[in-house]
Amino acid sequence: MARPRTIPDPEIFAAIRAMLAQGGDKAVAFSSVARATGLAAPTLVQRYGSREGMVKAALLSAWDDLDARTDAAEAAAPLNAKGAVALLKALNDDEGGPDDLGLLAVEFRDPALRARAEAWRTRVEAALATRLGGGGKGRELAAILFAAWQGQALWSMAGGRGFRLKDALKRLD
Template identity: 65%
Template sequence: MARPKSLPDAEVLASVRRILADHGDRAVSFGSVSQATGLAGPTLVQRFGTREGMVRAALSAAWDALEALTERAEADTPLSAKGAQAFLKLLGAESETSEISLLAADFRDPALRERAAAWRARVEAALALRLGGGGKAREAAAILFTAWQGQLLWQQAGGKAFRLKDALKRISG
């Protein structure tokens, strides 16, 4: 079977992220991505330059998608405690967010680390706004964000230990 001559970057980068998620950082190489996509290794080198450039591009594309999703979730959820829950539910429902733990797993790249910090601040601000604003709401938003992230991380290792709805009631009540 002949190799495809072209494949959109989005599909190549999704393959890189799948390899990262399934097998870790060390499994990503031009060879493994070539095998996953059917593109020739030299084609990948020509597109991305280095293995690190390919990984950075894959993670940057995931951040772009997550930031766009966050913007949509902010626009689509009401400014209430139920809106805070709906906001996190929207962020957690999309396939891109299954990569949140992947995005947070490696902050060696300063630019990606900066994006992560900015995204966290944005999510916490959106939550605080839905929880009424002010200092208490900002504190509750930080706790809720951390609980939500922990739930996403550990969900893969055996399910939910608690419901965000219950945590939201406790910290905003």
């Protein structure tokens, strides 16, 4: 059977993200992505230039997806403490939840990826602070809640037992 001549970037990026999730950074090579997508390795080289460029493009696409999910979560979450919890739950419950968030931390050495991470964290903390009353106290509670949420996501991937976000928020109040 002949190889497909073209596959859209989002399909290639999904394959790369699956490889990152299953085998880490070392699992992604032109040859492994070629096998997963059916494209020829030289086609991938032409499209992305280097392995690092291919991985970066996939991760930047994942940040774009996360920004879109964050838009939807912000729009749906009420402007109160329950809305803060709802915002984080929506980011966890969507397709590509905490596992995808973990993947995005793969390459913080790259300045563009690190900047996307910092901007997203700032955005989520601001959205949380708005829902937690604003001001200095709201910003402080938002930073703590964000850190607890990210810690929970990290340890849940390692099999740790989580806590309920709303219980953490009650303790912070």
